[in-house]
Amino acid sequence: MKKITIAIDGFSSTGKSTLAKQLAKKLQYIYVDTGAMYRAVTLFAMQNGFIEDGKIDRHALVNALDRIELNFVFNEDLGFAEMYLNNLNVEKEIRTMPVSKNVSQVSELAEVRSKLVSLQKAMGVDKGIVMDGRDIGSVVFPDAELKIFMTASPEKRAVRRYKELLDRGEDVQYEDILENVQKRDYIDSNREISPLVKAKDAIDFDNSDVGLEDQFQRIYEHALRII
Ligand code: C5P
Numbered sequence: 001m002k003k004i005t006i007a008i009d010g011f012s013s014t015g016k017s018t019l020a021k022q023l024a025k026k027l028q029y030i031y032v033d034t035g036a037m038y039r040a041v042t043l044f045a046m047q048n049g050f051i052e053d054g055k056i057d058r059h060a061l062v063n064a065l066d067r068i069e070l071n072f073v074f075n076e077d078l079g080f081a082e083m084y085l086n087n088l089n090v091e092k093e094i095r096t097m098p099v100s101k102n103v104s105q106v107s108e109l110a111e112v113r114s115k116l117v118s119l120q121k122a123m124g125v126d127k128g129i130v131m132d133g134r135d136i137g138s139v140v141f142p143d144a145e146l147k148i149f150m151t152a153s154p155e156k157r158a159v160r161r162y163k164e165l166l167d168r169g170e171d172v173q174y175e176d177i178l179e180n181v182q183k184r185d186y187i188d189s190n191r192e193i194s195p196l197v198k199a200k201d202a203i204d205f206d207n208s209d210v211g212l213e214d215q216f217q218r219i220y221e222h223a224l225r226i227i
Contacts, residue, residue, distance in 0.1 A: 007136035010150030034133035039094035137199035147202035
């Protein structure tokens with residue numbers, strides 16, 4: 001079997017990471033959640049006072065980028081890698097609503113994208129990788145052998161996210177989440193640099209009414225045809 005690169009892009013909360021984790025486990029590939037990297041940079045900016053009332057001090061953040069070290073550390077118990085920011089596990093903090101509210105603005109910055117995209121490219125040099133995000137098939141790995149573009153209705157996505165956050169014990173409102181999902185989609189799709197677009201050779205996958213197992217089987221079959 002040859003090792004390939006699998007790029008999964010799409011709107012927020014479409015279940016990209018669930019699918020990516022399933023594929024990586026089955027194929028024994030590395031899984032990389034690039035959203036976690038943008039979220040970790042956002043958390044760093046918030047912790048250092050570079051974001052106040054939703055406004056970013058772009059200059060301060062860009063000057064501090066060299067002080068940000070990001071690592072994925074595999075957690076044997078969970079079966080996937082967790083995000084570390086400057087040697088601290090930030091997996092929980094990066095998934096909270098305050099980070100979700102600021103992350104799309106941070107992701108618009110050219111300097112942030114350039115730093116993260118080069119780290120992502122380096123992780124994929126040996127192939128055997130499943131990476132999810134917004135610009136993986138278009139910018140990070142334009143030569144990926146398998147590209148999936150995931151969509152689902154905003155309402156379905158907001159319900160999934162709402163349940164996920166409630167399960168984690170966060171005090172959240174459904175309306176707040178729906179608004180955040182739609183706002184991020186808008187910013188991510190309309191930003192100047194590397195907007196969220198479906199790569200020409202990506203497979204469109206709307207999972208509004210598809211179960212997780214069914215979704216996995218369909219995409220896995222696509223992978224099997226290539227490897
Ligand atoms: O995937 P997730 O929803 O965790 O991503 C959080 C945010 O990070 C997205 O809304 C987007 O602004 C940004 N992002 C990005 N490019 C990627 C991955 C995520 O701009 N490759």
